[in-house]
Amino acid sequence: xxxxxxxxxxxxxxxxxxxxxxxxxxxxxxxxxxxxxxxxxxxxxxxxxxxxxxxxxxxxxxxxxxxxxxxxxxxxxxxxxxxxxxxxxxxxxxxxxxxxxxxxxxxx
Numbered sequence: 797x798x799x800x801x802x803x804x805x806x807x808x809x810x811x812x813x814x815x816x817x818x819x820x821x822x823x824x825x826x827x828x829x830x831x832x833x834x835x836x837x838x839x840x841x842x843x844x845x846x847x848x849x850x851x852x853x854x855x856x857x858x859x860x861x862x863x864x865x866x867x868x869x870x871x872x873x874x875x876x877x878x879x880x881x882x883x884x885x886x887x888x889x890x891x892x893x894x895x896x897x898x899x900x901x902x903x904x
Contacts, residue, residue, distance in 0.1 A: 830874075837864035837875030840882035847889040854893060857886030 840860035847854025864879035 831872055832874065834864045834867050834873040834875035834879065836860050836867060837873075837878035837882065840864050840886070841878045844882040844885035844889065847886055847893075851890075851893045851897075854886045854889040857882045858890060861886060 837860075840857050840863075843853040843860060844857035847857050861879045861883035864875060865883065867873050868876040868879060
């Protein structure tokens with residue numbers, strides 16, 4: 797008997813991981829609640845926008861953005877786009893601040 801690549805012949809509906817209970821038990825008349833938004837992603841984006849003014853929030857935006865990306869990886873939390881934007885904006889802002897600091901200290 798042939799089995800698909802990577803599957804054990806002992807895998808069946810009893811040995812495979814259970815699906816999400818919110819989806820499994822949402823029958824007629826019930827609804828699955830929408831996933832919550834990641835607070836870390838929202839805070840990271842705010843820090844990324846504040847990072848244009850000073851250096852520290854840009855650094856915090858990159859760190860919080862990476863934390864938010866890890867939180868939103870399993871699709872139980874929304875906000876992955878916010879986290880990606882925060883990491884991108886924070887990283888570009890950090891590069892700008894680093895170039896400015898290098899220019900100031902290199903000239904003096």
